[in-house]
Amino acid sequence: AQSVTQPDIHITVSEGASLELRCNYSYGATPYLFWYVQSPGQGLQLLLKYFSGDTLVQGIKGFEAEFKRSQSSFNLRKPSVHWSDAAEYFCAVGAQGFQKLVFGTGTRLLVSP
Amino acid sequence: KAGVTQTPRYLIKTRGQQVTLSCSPISGHRSVSWYQQTPGQGLQFLFEYFSETQRNKGNFPGRFSGRQFSNSRSEMNVSTLELGDSALYLCASSGGQTTDTQYFGPGTRLTVL
Numbered sequence: 001a002q003s004v005t006q007p008d009i010h011i012t013v014s015e016g017a018s019l020e021l022r023c024n025y026s027y028g029a030t031p032y033l034f035w036y037v038q039s040p041g042q043g044l045q046l047l048l049k050y051f052s053g054d055t056l057v058q059g060i061k062g063f064e065a066e067f068k069r070s071q072s073s074f075n076l077r078k079p080s081v082h083w084s085d086a087a088e089y090f091c092a093v094g095a096q097g098f099q100k101l102v103f104g105t106g107t108r109l110l111v112s113p
Numbered sequence: 114k115a116g117v118t119q120t121p122r123y124l125i126k127t128r129g130q131q132v133t134l135s136c137s138p139i140s141g142h143r144s145v146s147w148y149q150q151t152p153g154q155g156l157q158f159l160f161e162y163f164s165e166t167q168r169n170k171g172n173f174p175g176r177f178s179g180r181q182f183s184n185s186r187s188e189m190n191v192s193t194l195e196l197g198d199s200a201l202y203l204c205a206s207s208g209g210q211t212t213d214t215q216y217f218g219p220g221t222r223l224t225v226l
Contacts, residue, residue: 032213043117043203044217051213090156096213099146100169101205103156 002027004091006104013081014112021076021107023091032094033074034101035065039087047089050074051096061085086111114140117206117218125224131192134221138185138206144168145187146215147179150201159202162187191223199225 003026013019025031032051036044048059055067065076074091088108092101118137126132138145146169147159158171162181179189185206191198201222205215 034214036217041222043119043219044205046214046216049214092156094213094215098169099144099161099163099207099213099215100158100171101146101148101156101215102158105155 002031002093002095002102004093004102004104006089006091006107008107009105010108010110012110012112015083016080019076019078019081019085019109021089021091021109023074023076023104024072025074025091025093026072027093027095029095032096033065033067034092034094035059035063035074035076036090036092037087038090038106044090047076081109081111083111083113085109117204117216119202119204119218119221121221122219123222123224125226126194127226128194128196130194131190132194132223133188133190134202134204134223136187136189136204136206136218138187138204138208139216142206142208142216143185144207144212145181145185146205146207147187147189148203148205149173150203150220151197151199156203159189194225196225199223 005024034049035047050067088106091104094101144163146161161169165181181187201220203220205217
């Protein structure tokens with residue numbers, strides 16, 4: 001069965017500092033991997049996705065993620081965090097042609113001044 | 114293009130009642146998926162519709178049902194509401210050039226009293 005683990009429930013980062021959010025997945029075949037962000041009371045916004053090819057993918061808002069098959073990881077990074085990045089971040093795994101996403105439990109990012 | 118829209122945004126019902134939520138996908142998208150988000154269970158897949166047919170189903174009781182119309186708009190229905198059905202219900206659509214990427218609406222916040 002597919003599963004996604006986000007080990008950090010909360011992370012606090014100073015504004016301007018770098019950020020890395022961890023995501024580990026379990027999936028038997030080639031996974032389709034996603035990062036979404038959710039602001040309070042809002043839906044999910046797609047940050048980036050990985051299907052195949054270059055293992056370092058660029059997304060919106062200056063985010064990037066690296067797929068590491070050997071570690072079953074898809075960590076999200078940003079070199080310099082802005083106060084507006086404070087939100088909840090979800091990692092998800094899916095499969096080609098299969099519209100069911102399995103989500104991690106999310107990481108809440110707090111940005112301190 | 115307009116994004117995924119969901120109506121209503123907020124809903125308050127009492128136990129035992131039934132409720133219908135509506136979702137309009139991005140123009141050209143034929144797949145619509147529904148998710149339930151709660152603090153305790155996180156984001157869970159309910160079902161997916163494609164061309165008016167349920168293609169995938171999550172592990173929810175039969176009180177949760179859905180349908181899709183010929184214009185790809187979708188509705189989900191919950192009968193005999195329970196307190197535990199209080200949640201944010203998210204709709205996502207996929208299709209066109211991005212068949213394996215789901216784009217989410219703002220959600221409907223359902224409160225069951």
